[in-house]
Amino acid sequence: MPDAYNSQGFQVMPKVLFRVNVISRVFWRCLFLSILFIGQTHLSYAAGEEENPVREIQVVADDLQYQKENKTIVATGNVVVTHGAVQLSADRAEINVETKAAKADGHVVIHDRTAGGVLSGETGSYNFDTAQGSFPKGRFYRFPWYGKGERLEQKAQNVIVAHDVVITSCDLSKPHYDVKAQKATLYPEDKIIATNVVFRILEIPVFWWPYLIIPLNQPFGYISPGYSDEFGGFMMVGKGFSINKNINGRLLFDWYSKRGFGFGAETKYKFDRLGAGEIKIYGIRDQHSPNERAANPFESASRDEKNRGRVSWKHKMRLDPYTTLQSQWHELSDSLFLQDFFEHEHRAEINPQSFVTLTRNAKNYSLLTHVEKRTNRFQSVDEKLPELAFTWLRKPLFGTNFYYTNEEGFVNFKETKAFAPEGAKTIQLYTDQELSYPTRFFKFYNFNPFINFREDFYTEGRTEEEATNRYAMGFGFDASTRFYRSWDIKGKPFGIEVDGLRHVLEPVVAYNTNKLASVEASRIINTGRGNDIGLQDIVTFGVENRIQTKRHSGNSEQRIDLVSFNTFLDLSFGPGSDLLETTANKFTQARVETVFRPYDWLQLRDQATYDFVTTSFSGNNLDLAIDRGPFRFQLGHRLSHSINADGQSQVTVMGDYTINPRWEVGGYIRWEATKNTIDEWELRARRDLHDWLLDFGYNVRNSNRTNPGKELNKEVFVELTLKALEAVHVKSGHRASFSEPRIGKAVSGANEAPVLTPLQQSPRDTIQPSL
Secondary structure, three states, rough: OOOOOOOOOOOOOOOOOOOOOHHHHHHHHHHHHHHHHHHHHOOOOOOOOOOOOOOOEEEEEEEEEEEEEOEEEEEEEEEEEEEEOOOEEEEEEEOOOOOEEEEEEEEOOOOOOOOOOOOEEEEEEEEEEEEEEEEOEEEEOOOOEEEEEEEEEEOOOEEEEEEEEEOOEEEEEEOOOEEEEEEEEEEEEEEEEEEEEEEEEEEEEEEEEEEEEEEEOOOOOEEEEEOOEEEEEEEEEEEEEEOOOOOEEEEEEEEOOEEEEEEEEEEEEEEEEEEEEEEEEEEEEEEEEEOOOOOOOOOHHEEEEEEEEEEEEEEEEEEEOOEEEEEEEHHHHOOOHHHHHHHHHHHHOOOOOOEEEEEEEEEEEEEEEEOOOOOOOOOOOOEEEEEEEEEEEEOOOOOOOOOOEEEEEEEEEEOOOOOOOOEEEEEEEEEEEEEEEEEOOOOEEEEEEEEEEEEEEEOOOOOOOEEEEEEEEEEEEEEEEEEEEEEEEEEEEHHHEEEEEEEEEEEEEEEEEEEEEEOHHOOOOOOOOOOOOOOOEEEEEEEEEEEEEEEOOOEEEEEEHHHEEEEEEEEEEEOOOOOOOOOOOOEEEEEEEEEEEEEEEEEEEEEEEOOOOOOEEEEEEEEEEEOOOOEEEEEEEEEEEOOOEEEEEEEEEEEEEEOOOEEEEEEEEEEEEEOEEEEEEEEEEEEEEOHHHHEEEEEEEEEEOOOOOEEEEEEEEEEEEEOOOOOOEEOOOOOOOOOOOOOOOOOOOOOOOOOOOOOOOOOOOOEEEEO
């Protein structure tokens, strides 16, 4: 039973309608149901406690002998001793079955599957009962850190003390860098605490530190010096900390020559019963703050000095198997703060909202309770104080083929505008019901007719303060069938792996009409709950085409869509309403979706929408990804256009080439086709330094964050990243950021290509590091 070791000797260890007086009862019904189901939830699942079973020691070896007089098992050759989650392997071992103490010699390795740590050495002793042991000249491993000390002692479970120890993430026998400490305490599920620490490069001391904490559940830290036109010279430092295995975070210390000193903290927590979340606090006395109310906030004449900062809290917890509570709260000094100092967060959520949401999804119903409140004066928020919605899920009626669903809700709505008086407000009560009868004719033709009925009551309207009662009724159907033909073709034509071919053709016809809308949508305050309802008659004709084959992976067989081509056409007729682009009887929109995946290394997806009213394309999303050998290429196109807004057309191109195992080169370009301008371009290279990755290059981008007359930001960037922990890095300058293609696992029937690993930006965006 041989074991594998790396060069340092560590063992390699191998996710309806009612009248107004009836509608008023909807609110009390929703409120009652909310209180009822919230009252039934608990902070923890009901579970009985189990007594810990008596754990026996199991020993496997080439030769086993039992010494009865001292109750000792002597094992020789490929020894494996197991006790619960702890496993010891060695060439020879003696185990006392009464005290559960073991002494082992030769390639001794102890692996705790619960904590995830590994101890090893040529000799060692370990007590399986007390979880205590000793290893002269021992080694430990806890991803991604290797440690080697003159003496290792396990004081208790998950507590290991190493004396005269060397710690590194380099797996070479002579590591490129390490941290040498007089003493280090390893908590495998939490952190490493080292004292009297010397950081060394090629065993040459570089600097000394009296006390060092290395978190194991989150990144260690970063140092990010650099220069930019906006911030001047800067130095950003982040230091990770860990209170226990449930709470960790990092401290932020930043200095900008043009802006001043900034500091803050980010804390993450995770508990079994209380849930998980994060808290972020940051503040700076900004000496050159942009003016968010100015025409160009970043112009020098508009800037002044002021305090800026943020307090954010996100939390999520499961109250019981059906109920989830989610909340987030954001207090920001101004609308440009995140864009200035946390651009990565700003791009992920441009307008962060504050809310509390409780959802319960049971077998037959769902319940939503949502409270949303504006917390920043500069934001425009549709407040809901609160919103309640109870939905009876689509279920058959009384054992028949009739299916019924309904939703009843209450919304206390208030419209708020940035730096402006409050807008419209109303209270909405509504009930929405639908009855359908799905059936099949002649075994092949699916037909699903439905009828829906809705009533809304608003205490105030858009143009008048008096109460408004609205009725709406509609009906329609969905019809579809499927045809297919198969061919027994096998082989690799044009290099495409084929094991049989099948063409699937699915014609689809859908009709949706609203025959009654007693109040025009323009007279109603839009609360986000079924407000945009008007007269319409729309027929959709569609055809879905797929060419499929089979691929084998191990013992499993997978269906693959080599080509998918779907087309849809909308026909509008009847009186119509102002909500439609046109009230004329004509075809209004055509949609085409194409997916092409003949090879594992090639993926293409295009979604195009043509508007017959404007006689132009209103949207297009194109993604092309090629990952073949040393070459990686991505092409993306985004087009959006509407009658009431200017169109945007953006093309992005990214390419990388691996010259050899140590060198990669690449580039990126973003072109705004509507204005025929290049918004950003970049040339870059990467050098693999075994433990570190060195990225460097040149980036040019358009920016409105500079003074008039200077439209481009030009920066040379350099970044050194620790491979074992990507968040441990030193960087300077701005790098391009871009999204991966919107193809892959999200598309059904996909033969997934390998995940692309381009020379892309580090986890820290712009000049602001983030974990």
